[in-house]
Amino acid sequence: MPTFTWIAKDAEGRTKRGSGSAPSEGALLQSLRTDGLVTLEVRGAAEAAGGPGRPVWHRIARPRSEDVELGLQQIAFMLGSGLPLTSALETCALxxxxxxxxxxxxxxxxxxxxxxxxxxxxxxxxxxxxxxVTMVKLGEATGILDEVLNRAADAMERRRLLRQSVMTALAYPAIVLVLAIGVVAFMMIALIPKLTRFLLGFHRKLPPVTQLLVDIAAFVQVHAAGIGIGLAAGAAALAVLR
Known part of the structure; x- marks a missing residue:
């Protein structure tokens, strides 16, 4: 009869470790469930002694919400089928x-x-x-982790869809804003300087409003690179926060 080592939590959330023999891993899981324990991990004796580990995955980029939602649903299904939590996590990783x-x-x-x-x-x-995370903590305390994981995935999906709706609604104003900035930039850099040279040819003092536009255009021309970098940095920051 094979020997297994196991890690589980009791109803009060205390971690318990042990080992024992059972006809199969499923039989051991059923026995632990009967004792009121939530199984976190089960290993065979050879694996517990230090068998070969799985290949290491390295983080490439932040996971998407869709990936997290799918993973939570998969873990919930596997927990409902009696699979230990760490085994479910390893399966999701694979x-x-x-x-x-x-x-x-x-x-x-x-x-x-x-x-x-x-x-x-x-x-x-x-x-x-x-x-x-709060919902998972509640599921750990109540012993209905699989149900709570499904609800957490649903909550994340609703939040993501709402966010996508808001971003879609803001897309048109954002495009209009970008076009407006482009038009203003063209006027400040190309149009107003030509108009200024034309008006100065009359050797007369410019009206206050016209002089203000000329001064703004001159400022934009001198600091065009810095303004461009600032706008690009702001757009990048918004993209990261999104």
Whole structure:
């Protein structure tokens, strides 16, 4: 009969570790579930002694919300099927098409093996919203983690769709603003200087409003590079915050 080592949490959230023999991993999981324990990890004796690890995934970019939503739904399904949490996380890492998401799931799995709760492990990564982390913490306390993970994924999806709707609604004003900035820049750099030379040819004092436009155009021409860099930096900052 094979021997397994296991890590689980009781109803009060305390981490318990142990080992024992069972006909199969499924039989051991059923036994632990009967004892009121939520299984986090099960390993065979050879693996626990230090078998070969899986290849390491490295973070490439921040995971997308869609990747996180899909992963939470997959974990919920696997937990509902009786799979241990760390095994579900490892499976998600293997199935993730995006390297950054696979890296994140592996990091969460490693933190759980180190004794950190699932919710605390998720909170260490920015791709998991605070509301999702709070819901997972509630699921850990109530023992309905699979249901809560599905609800967290649904909440993230609603938030993402709302955000996309807002961005779509703002797209037209943004395009108009960019065109307006382009027109103003053309006037300041190309049109007004020519008009200024034409008016100065009359050797008369310019009206205050016209003189103000001339001064602004001169300022823009002198500091055109700095203004361009500032606008580009602002656009990049908005893109990152989005």
């Amino acid at each position: 199935q993730s098409l995006r390297g950054s998401m696979a890296w994140t799931w592996r990091q969460v799995s490693e933190r759980i093996r180190a004794g950190v709760s699932f919710s605390d492990a998720l909170s260490e990564h920015r791709c998991f919203p605070r509301v999702a």
